[in-house]
Amino acid sequence: MTLETITNKILEAIIYILPAYVANATPTIFGGGKPIDLGKKFIDGKRIFGDHKTIRGLISGIICGILTGPLLYLLQLEPNLYHSTIKALLLSIGTHIGDLLGSFIKRRLNLKPGASAPILDQLGFLICALLITYPLYPTDTTTIIILITLTLILHPLTNLIAYLAKIKETPY
DSSP states (O other), X not given: OOHHHHHHHHHHHHHHXXXXXXXXXXXXXXXOXXXXXXXXXXXXXXXXXXXXXXXXXXXXXXXXXHHHHHHHHHTTSSSOHHHHHHHHHXXXXXXXXXXXXXXXXXXXXXXXXXXXXXXXXHHHHHHHHXXXXXXXXXXXXXXHHHHHHHHHHHHHHHHHHHHHTTSSSSOO
16 A cells, blocks of 8 residues: 555545534534533433533534535535535534433543543544444445544544643543
8 A cells, every 4th residue: 555545545534524523623612501411410310411511512513513514515525515414414413422422421430521531532422423424424444443543643632732722621
């Protein structure tokens, strides 16, 4: 495999997953407000998701993630507007399902909101986004491996940058 082939494969993977990355990052900027669980507790007496999962964060994340699809088409990085938009919708919804599932699990494990759960925080959103999108927009094993590797590198790095920029309360 040539360097050019590897580079192209990485770029294809980033273009594929970009709506999920945008959907995952957006709540850090536009979130806040009422929590999704409205302060309710699960049957175990613990909060369902916690204060950091907000209605505004969910909505802004999904909207910005969806808008990434048409943007990729306008930049001629995706060949079809309809498919690019639908894929972005699925990736965005999957991202937030994965993120909420991770938060739900963290509450069950007695981790405080914002506490780090390394693999769960970094890969939960990615795995759910891929699972929901895969039936209509499948990708190959190489792309999935690239995405897992990229996400394990980029997720903590972008969280640290957001923390240093005072956008996030914690560096993880």
